[in-house]
Amino acid sequence: MAPTEGLRFSVGDRVSCNMGSDGWASGKVVALNYREDHWPPTKTAPYQVELDPAYGSALIFAPLDQPRVIRAEMPSTFSLPEDGREAAEVVEELKAETAKLQKEPCIVSVLGPELMAIAEDGTEMFVPKDAGPWLITLTMMGPADTAYGSNLRIQLKVNSAWPKSPAEVRVHSWIHSPFLKQNGVLDEAALAEAVSAAESDSPLCKTVRAARALLCEPTKFCEEDGTESAEDACESNQERFQVISQYSAMRQHDWLFDPQKAYTADSIHPDYWKAVSVNTPEAWSSIVTTEVEEVFSVPLFKPELCEAFVEELDKFHATGLPARRPNSMNNYGIVVNEIGMEPALDQLCHSLLQPLAHYLFPGVGSQFDRHHTFVVRYKVGEDLGLDMHTDDSDVTFNICLGKTFKGAGLQFCGNQGSANHRKASLQYQHKLGHCVVHRGHRRHGADDITEGERLNLIVWARNIEYRRSRHWSRFNVQSRSTGYKRESGPPDPVCLSFTHDRDYGVFKEYVGSKQRHRGKGWCPPVHAEYDGFMGEEPLDD
Secondary structure, three states: OOOOOOOOOOOOOEEEEEOHHHOEEEEEEEEEEEOOOOOOOOOOEEEEEEEOHHHOOOEEEEOOOOOOOEEEOOOOOOOOOOOOOOHHHHHHHHHHHHHHHOOOOOEEEEEEEEEOOOEEOOOOEEOOEOOEOEEEEEEEEOOOOOOOOOEEEEEEEEOOOOOOOOOEEEEOOOOOOOOEOOOOEEOHHHHHHHHHHOOOOOHHHHHHHHHHHHHHOHHHOOOHHHHHHHHHHHHHHHHHHHHHHHHHOOOOOHHHHOOOOOOOOOOEOHHHHHHHHHOOHHHHHOOOEEEEOOEEEEEOEOHHHHHHHHHHHHHHHHHOOOOOOOOOOOOOOEEHHHHOOHHHHHHHHHHHHHHHHHHHOOOOOOOOOEEEEEEEEEEOOOOOOEEEEOOOOOEEEEEEEEOOEEEOOEEEEEEOOOOOOOOOOEEEOOOOOEEEEEEOOEEEEEOOEEEEEEEEEEEEEEOHHHHOOHHHHHHHOOOHHHOOOOOOOOOOHHHOOOOOEOOHHHHOOOOHHHHHHOOOOOEOOHHHOOOOOOOOOOOOO
């Protein structure tokens, strides 16, 4: 069908829609000049779009027919394209391309191509066989004497339709950029524009040059109204590198920042070190404790490592250097990736924690693309505890560093989207050096500390492939169509959240600053209300 006069797309066309901070979501146009009954008579939206199952299958509308709002879907980066070539042919070409990449002056190292551990087909996850997709992992240098002058770790995902289907660029390093989506993937449209401007006879070299330019010279690719965001990103990067540079001369335990020295047999619990070295189901089962269904604990850090980590954090706090807090509710924690620990923590995440996650949660835990790692601190007179919540992670690792404390347990409830979402399941008591492992969608909260001080290292590990599957939508998209279940009954009091729940005020009293959250909750969504549900009265203006 030809487009309606004045509109760029027709019913049935594949498009991508701008979802704001969530990036772009793919779907198909199902109606033109769409309107809703309650709209004024003259109001219409150019398109109604049905999103793909990976994005919740929701029906949305595009308010404007502009490229910044809705655009033609980019060529597929899905794992199994319909027009793929022979895998052996693709692999041989990729090997030749990686040899060319190694000669690029900005490249530090290149690994691959290697089969992905887990992949998606737009809806499901699967274990790839010979037909791909493949990952190429590389480290490249940013321009010297700029806000982007550090080494950047990226991966290229390539499927069997390459180069017709372009490589997807995933940035593992934490970097501020107007072109990075929340999951660390470079915006496809911006990358395509940058590739068209890059010069090389090698498709992969062009992609890498384009990615480097996009990340390190963002103002060249911004539209006029986007220049400010690029300048803000540059300033944020500059501030981060200044903190890392200034603190590097003040460190108390320099080895904690070294990927080759921080997490070795000298600092890791011997039982864990043996299990990760052998890496068999039998080895893992011998050290894993099942605390409750889908919540596990293992001995991980030696006491000496915990003590050194705490001393390093105390040293950093004493410098007065600025620190980014992990979230809006924790006022005394710190994002340790922001003080220079990211390379060493990469080693911890991918070499030591990844094998455990694969054993506990195969598929979801079989591949980590990036991690958000931070320390939380609870102390009498500061933050006492943390409200019930779920994590923006796919697998969470929570390691107790000390110090001496009483209280401050970890209360677990159910999985978000399940019938027992707000039913109590476990109160876990932290042990020095032990790690609690659970899925990000598990509701949990920190009980108030009553004495002393507790510090925990938290690793939020993320898997892009999983986040594109319907399984992720099942727990994270609050829609009946994704399988988000109706609650079985009223919540247990310990599982109530004053920031998220619509019925908190029915069961508990808002105290002090918590009052501002009254009437602003979302949980449970309307379709998941239990029998007899009553919502709280909103806060009077």
